[in-house]
Amino acid sequence: MKKERIFDKNWKNAIDGAEATPSPSVWNNILRELVIQEGNSIRQRLTFYQRLAVASVLVAIILSGWIGYRWLQSDEVTPHTKFATQHNPPKPKTTTDSIPNATQKNLLLPAKKDRNQPPSSTEVKPLSDVNNLAKAQSFLKNDNSYDLTVAAFTDKKRHEQNEDDLSTSEIDYTKNLNHSKTLEGFDSGEYRLPVVAITSQPKYVEIVRVLPAIPASFMAPxxxxxxxxxxxxxxxxxxxxxxxxxxxxxxxxxxxxxxxxxxxxxxxxxxxxxxxxxxxxxxxxxxxxxxxxxxxxxxxxxxxxxxxxxxxxxxxxxxxxxxxxxxxxxxxxxxxxxxxxxxxxxxxxxxxxxxxxxxxxxxxxxxxxxxxxxxxxxxxxxxxxxxxxxxxxxxxxxxxxxxxxxxxxxxxxxxxxxxxxxxxxxxxxxxxxxxxxxxxxxxx
Amino acid sequence: MLDEKQLITDCVNEKREAQRILYDRYSRRLMAICLRYCRTRAEAEDVLQETFLKIFASLRTFRFESKLETWMTRITINTALNFQRQRLYLLPMVDVTEIQLMEDENVSLADFHFSELIKIVQALPDGCRIVFNLFAIEGYVHSEIASMLNISEGTSKSQLFRARTLLREKIDQASMKYEEGKNI
CATH class of the missing domain: 2.40.160.20 (Porin)
Structure with a gap:
């Protein structure tokens, strides 16, 4: 037994702790494997972050869509209201409240070839031409002077007179003629915008909402x-x-x-x-x-x-x-x-x-x-x-x-x-x- | 020169320069171990490569409870054993008759170069070579070797005796050749 231990000890002393130089290809192979492993690791991390980014973008899109949807729902004009407005235009809340009913019913007054003459009911055309109204709306947006060939009813007494007898009223149609502009493509000879006495900020939005841009069937859920x-x-x-x-x-x-x-x-x-x-x-x-x-x-x-x-x-x-x-x-x-x-x-x-x-x-x-x-x-x-x-x-x-x-x-x-x-x-x-x-x- | 702790930290952070320094510092020592367990130099280099990849992957788990070299040596031995397992499974070790060594035991190995001794060890059958390395060089006892290789203690002992006998024979042969060459 002792001899065997001596034999083993001799071998241990001879070869344990020795060194041998590996060939240079070993390090090259190790380096290549390390690069591959790191590449895989980075790719896995990238995959995760890509998924996370996609999920984040989706959540953001969904959230913004949801918020937008809720915001639209919370708007004071609901689809039902729009639908109703389309068929029953509201009365303007300015001094137009005092406009005679006859005038209100006829949204557009006929153009006067002789501007001193009051409009006659036979020349009134209803607001059925959407194109013309759209042009008017566009024109209004582009011009803050509001100097269309619109007759201004500023005098309440005149309104009352007009109510009594529209044909004989003394409406001063020439009052704003100095500032009048002709809307390009708009037949001002035949159509006039509603007779509105503009004394405060106009409410264009009301005109926009009157437009039948979207069929009512789509508005009603x-x-x-x-x-x-x-x-x-x-x-x-x-x-x-x-x-x-x-x-x-x-x-x-x-x-x-x-x-x-x-x-x-x-x-x-x-x-x-x-x-x-x-x-x-x-x-x-x-x-x-x-x-x-x-x-x-x-x-x-x-x-x-x-x-x-x-x-x-x-x-x-x-x-x-x-x-x-x-x-x-x-x-x-x-x-x-x-x-x-x-x-x-x-x-x-x-x-x-x-x-x-x-x-x-x-x-x-x-x-x-x-x-x-x-x-x-x-x-x-x-x-x-x-x-x-x-x-x-x-x-x-x-x-x-x-x-x-x-x-x-x-x-x-x-x-x-x-x-x-x-x-x-x-x-x-x-x-x-x-x-x-x-x-x-x-x-x- | 980087101290060991800093070197490990840099290797964990995948700094290529530090990894190269660690490799240069320990590769020769570990290569010698690989050569002892493997049959050829090419096989030993494969094991060394695998060992360093495992070392770099597991360095973050090193707790400084032992010397780094000891820890790396253990990984090298385990890698070499894993490498040999398939072969050991295909050619299972069998018990051999216990052979007592001859009287003249005190053989001097001082005249042999390391490369010659390694060649002698590499020429041993797989089972004998591994058991001899684990027992005589690493210092494991038979019960531990049996557990590591999933063999019986008796098999471990018989493989060791066989390894000793074969080594003795090969040393004698090599000595004779050496003497003959000297006389000529």
């Missing part, structure tokens, strides 16, 4: 359409990033990041004016690329994880230096969400919140270098993984209606697991930030 999307079915696909508060594959790393995607089908129902309930079935795939410091299980060729070491029945795991592994978790997810519909027009915005019950299917550990065999672990009593994981959900659903029966939605969201994946852990909850699409078919 069609209630039946807004509430007609009562039941729908949707296919959905999402992609996102996962962040775990601790790494379930290593004793050394403190956190683990990865990617996730899900596909599935959802159904929804409108239960109240603004409230919806959604549920469905999703396949969820989560991939992480952590480092493991545990290698080998029953055979030396398999990738092993922290989960296996924590498994009581496992005895044949070894510790090694950190090496990269690919860990894939697969679930079937059953989400149940309650949504509040903020707006539902051509564009719709809905906020959803709820819980998801994720049924664990399997975990697969793979060596990306291909040197070790993959290792899969499904759910069960002997499994280190929990069978059921409950997670909280929150997402925004912004959709655009395509035709009568379809909606395409973009859905940025957050998912936070309320229980850890491993039975042996009490923390390490998973946070998922994702963005997805939903294509909805509406049953009518």
């Amino acid at each position: 069609r209630k039946s359409e807004a509430e007609s999307e009562k039941i729908w079915a949707a296919v959905t696909a999402t992609s996102g990033n996962t962040i775990a508060s601790s790494n379930p594959y290593s004793y050394t790393s403190t956190s683990s990041q990865g990617n996730s995607y899900s596909v599935g089908a959802l159904g929804g129902i409108l239960i109240a004016t603004h409230w919806v309930v959604q549920s469905g079935l999703l396949y969820v795939n989560q991939v992480a690329n952590p480092f493991s410091i545990i290698a080998g299980n029953n055979s030396l060729s398999s990738v092993a994880s922290y989960a296996l070491v924590k498994q009581p029945s496992t005895t044949a795991t070894n510790y090694s230096s950190a090496y990269a592994i690919v860990s894939t978790n697969e679930f079937v997810s059953l989400p149940v969400m309650v949504g509040y519909v903020l707006t539902k027009k051509k564009f719709a915005w809905q906020i959803n919140s709820g819980i998801s019950t994720d049924l664990f299917l399997r975990n697969t550990l793979t060596d990306p270098n291909g040197q070790m065999q993959s290792y899969s672990q499904s759910a069960g009593a002997d499994s280190p993984y929990r069978t059921t994981i409950v997670a909280g959900l929150f997402n925004n659903e912004v959709s655009y209606r395509l035709g009568k029966n379809y909606r395409l939605a973009i859905v940025p969201g957050v998912k936070y697991s309320l229980s850890p994946l491993l039975k042996s852990q009490s923390s390490s909850n998973l946070l998922l930030l994702d963005i997805g699409f939903r294509f909805r078919y509406i049953f009518r």
Whole structure:
């Protein structure tokens, strides 16, 4: 025994602590790998920030749209009022209150070829020519002097006289002739603007609102359409990033990041004016690329994880230096969400919140270098993984209606697991930030 | 010259210059370890490359509880073992009959250059080479080696005895050649 130790000691003295120079290509290869790794890291970070930026822009657009919509709704002139105004023009609230009814009824007075003569009722033309009115409106906007060939009724007594006998009134039509301008393209010989005594700021806006620019049918909300999307079915696909508060594959790393995607089908129902309930079935795939410091299980060729070491029945795991592994978790997810519909027009915005019950299917550990065999672990009593994981959900659903029966939605969201994946852990909850699409078919 | 702590901090911050300094400072020492565990120089360089990538990736977890060189040596050995695992799995180690060494044990290795000794070690079968390195050079006991390689202690012991025998034979052969060359 002593001789053997001496033999070993001789060898140790001879070769331990020796040095050998590696070839220069080693550093070059290391450098290349480092650059690739950093590039991947930057690309992953960029992907996340790109998604975040897109989500931020979307939220900003949606918010501004919503605020704009609310602002329009809170305007004092509602679509109903506009509709009413169009057919029953309000009386101007200036001294025109004192204008005789006969004059008010005839919005335009006939032009006087002889301006000293009062207008006759036979020459009055109704304000039916929209083009002329538009030209007049445009002209008014461009000229603050208001010196159209408008007869000014400044004298209340004259108004009264005019009321008594319009044909014999002594209206001074020439009063503003010195300042008169002829509107280009506007037949001032035949038409005159309403006879208005302008003593204060004119209210152009009233004229604008009289314009039948938008058909009334568009102004009045069609209630039946807004509430007609009562039941729908949707296919959905999402992609996102996962962040775990601790790494379930290593004793050394403190956190683990990865990617996730899900596909599935959802159904929804409108239960109240603004409230919806959604549920469905999703396949969820989560991939992480952590480092493991545990290698080998029953055979030396398999990738092993922290989960296996924590498994009581496992005895044949070894510790090694950190090496990269690919860990894939697969679930079937059953989400149940309650949504509040903020707006539902051509564009719709809905906020959803709820819980998801994720049924664990399997975990697969793979060596990306291909040197070790993959290792899969499904759910069960002997499994280190929990069978059921409950997670909280929150997402925004912004959709655009395509035709009568379809909606395409973009859905940025957050998912936070309320229980850890491993039975042996009490923390390490998973946070998922994702963005997805939903294509909805509406049953009518 | 950067002190060790500053060097580690710079490496963690992915400063290329610091990474190069760390490589220059320790690569020769670690290369010698890799050569002991691998059959060829090319294989050893692959292991060294893998080792440094792991070191750079895990440096942020280094807690200064041990010497940096010790920590790096451990990573090198583990990387080398991982590298050999596939081969060990395909060619499992079997127990061999225990062989006692001959009387004349006190062989002097001082006349041999490191490169010659490394060639002798590299010529050992995989199982023997790894067990001999772990036991004789690194100082692990058989129970630890058995656990690390997922073999029985008996297998570890028999592999070690076989390694010693083979080494002895090869040293003798090399010595004879050396003597013959000297006489000529």
